[in-house]
Amino acid sequence: DAGITQSPRHKVTETGTPVTLRCHQTENHRYMYWYRQDPGHGLRLIHYSYGVKDTDKGEVSDGYSVSRSKTEDFLLTLESATSSQTSVYFCAISEGGLYEKLFFGSGTQLSVL
Amino acid sequence: KQEVTQIPAALSVPEGENLVLNCSFTDSAIYNLQWFRQDPGKGLTSLLLIQSSQREQTSGRLNASLDKSSGRSTLYIAASQPGDSATYLCAPTPGLTGGGNKLTFGTGTQLKVEL
Numbered sequence: 414d415a416g417i418t419q420s421p422r423h424k425v426t427e428t429g430t431p432v433t434l435r436c437h438q439t440e441n442h443r444y445m446y447w448y449r450q451d452p453g454h455g456l457r458l459i460h461y462s463y464g465v466k467d468t469d470k471g472e473v474s475d476g477y478s479v480s481r482s483k484t485e486d487f488l489l490t491l492e493s494a495t496s497s498q499t500s501v502y503f504c505a506i507s508e509g510g511l512y513e514k515l516f517f518g519s520g521t522q523l524s525v526l
Numbered sequence: 527k528q529e530v531t532q533i534p535a536a537l538s539v540p541e542g543e544n545l546v547l548n549c550s551f552t553d554s555a556i557y558n559l560q561w562f563r564q565d566p567g568k569g570l571t572s573l574l575l576i577q578s579s580q581r582e583q584t585s586g587r588l589n590a591s592l593d594k595s596s597g598r599s600t601l602y603i604a605a606s607q608p609g610d611s612a613t614y615l616c617a618p619t620p621g622l623t624g625g626g627n628k629l630t631f632g633t634g635t636q637l638k639v640e641l
Contacts, residue, residue, distance in 0.1 A: 517569035
């Protein structure tokens with residue numbers, strides 16, 4: 414168990430509202446990631462972080478922003494949610510460093526109506 | 527852009543069978559490859575990580591092989607059990623990531639092991 418907690422576990426929101434998802438880790442790992450999982454697309458990387466205030470875009474970053482002000486927290490924000498952002502969102506960390514195994518949180522089911 | 531294909535998409539076998547899950551990828555310039563399992567409604571669990579310099583990696587009843595030059599990896603499950611029922615995903619890591627572990631995931635093989 415890599416000590417990853419995602420919150421909330423489930424959220425229903427309306428189109429156009431801002432939404433923030435939180436990923437919290439307890440073990441001070443440097444690398445943290447946000448993925449989304451959709452049927453037929455598998456998991457796709459949204460954003461990742463390689464340290465406090467160090468973030469970069471992934472494959473599907475449009476419409477998302479992230480922040481990492483503390484090692485333990487990585488926030489994903491949908492500035493103005495759209496129905497296409499209905500998905501399951503997973504946070505992950507690399508134990509030990511780059512190129513190491515990824516460990517995933519339990520996910521957040523987000524529905525945008 | 528890396529593309530990952532997993533065949534078959536779904537598989538149903540009786541308990542006790544040995545089985546092979548296949549993963550193919552288009553860009554052979556990978557650093558390593560990971561196999562994960564995902565239970566319904568849950569996150570992914572890392573099973574095996576195989577380095578590009580390795581040909582095989584074993585953990586219990588699981589054995590992963592990697593043929594980097596041909597862009598293929600297989601996950602062998604020996605003596606399958608109902609508890610092995612899950613979706614299995616493979617994910618190669620590119621050789622140059624510039625600061626992050628940008629895995630590309632296949633869409634998985636959904637395995638059901640029946641009593």
